[in-house]
Amino acid sequence: MIFSLLYVPGNSPRFLAKAGERQADVIIIDLEDAVPEPAKSEARDGLREWVPKIRSAGSQVFVRINHTDRLLDDAEAASRAGADALYIPKVNSADLLTQLAAKMTALEANRPPISFVPLIEDMRGLFEVRAIAHAPRVIAVTAGGEDLATAMGAEPTPEVLRYPKLMIHYAAKEAGVLSFGMLRTTVDYADQEALRAAALEARRFGFDGASCIHPSAVPILNACFSPTAAELEWASKVVAANDENAAVGRGAFLLDGKFIDAPIVERARRLLKRGQKRTECHD
Incomplete structure (x- = not known):
């Protein structure tokens, strides 16, 4: 059971140093969108230091890797650092996960298999999500709301995101894996009442938890996804x-x-x- 997942930029030592204090169930060290291209290699190298430090504070650590030619290097670095799971962006077929799982197996003689959380962020992924949810090592499925809206040529409003996010949610539940998310984008965290309402709505629909990009959202998610x-x-x-x-x-x-x-x-x-x-x- 995971109620709260907090994104932290992988190139920000100031934020990473405090990540374990945030009371999030999971810290997602982001090597992808939050890190500019020139800083990506340094952020990847930093996993050796930050993953064990954050895990020792009590949170699980997932690493959002890059969906480019860096994918395997990022995955290897996350595994060697001891991360619990990979947050894998722009997954649009189960084949990608099957191939990645085979490559990771050769690297994991001294650790349990690292888990996968695929992000569904385009139309092909949306219509392949059931197969993706059943792919090897998948423990949860989630949506990239901003990317989904962009792929549709739409605005990331709750009305636009509701149906595709529910499709992804239903696929996760059918596969028996966790479902992370709310029926809106996670970018707008300043309106805490709206965030609370969205989290409570997501829980009523059966979502297991949700991610956030600011520490102020963590206690809201923990409270809203917990029973009263x-x-x-x-x-x-x-x-x-x-x-x-x-x-x-x-x-x-x-x-x-x-x-x-x-x-x-x-x-x-x-x-x-x-x-x-x-x-x-x-x-």
Whole structure:
């Protein structure tokens, strides 16, 4: 379970030094859009220092690599530095991930296989997303909202992004992997009320967490993707009542005047699991 992912430019020691203090579940060290071309090699070399430092502070570390001839070099450097996963931009076929997985296997004698998070950022990727979600090493799928809008010749408004982001979300859920995102762009972080509303909406749709580009958004994402105290109380009552009714052979029952059956019980169990994760994180 991952609720919050914070992008940090890979060429900014000032931001990287504080990344582990931000309480994000994942720090995404960005070697792609946030890093100008002349600084990309130096940012890649810096992974040796920053990945272990950030991981030691308690966050997972993903690395967004470049979708160019730098892709394999970036992936190798991230793996050798100990990153947990690669954020792979502009993925538009499962073949890319299959080929990359084969190349990475030869480098991983001394570490577990690094995971993949493909970003869907163009129309071909959007229509191949189901196969992409089933590709090797994929643990989550997400959208690049700004790139998707650009690929469509559109503005990145919530209305424009809603349907393609839901397509990507549904593909992730069908494949049984995590789904990151909100039904809007992540660029506008200044309006915190709008951000909170978008995060709560995403959670209602079943998104597992979301990324952000500013530390001020992290506590909002952590709170919005966590169950509330009232939800946890309801879930505990449902699970307890289900146990009591199951003991006497009832699979469906009424609780506080509402019908409860197997899907609702499973939803309650998942809520309790999410609540435990956030409690453990705060502890």
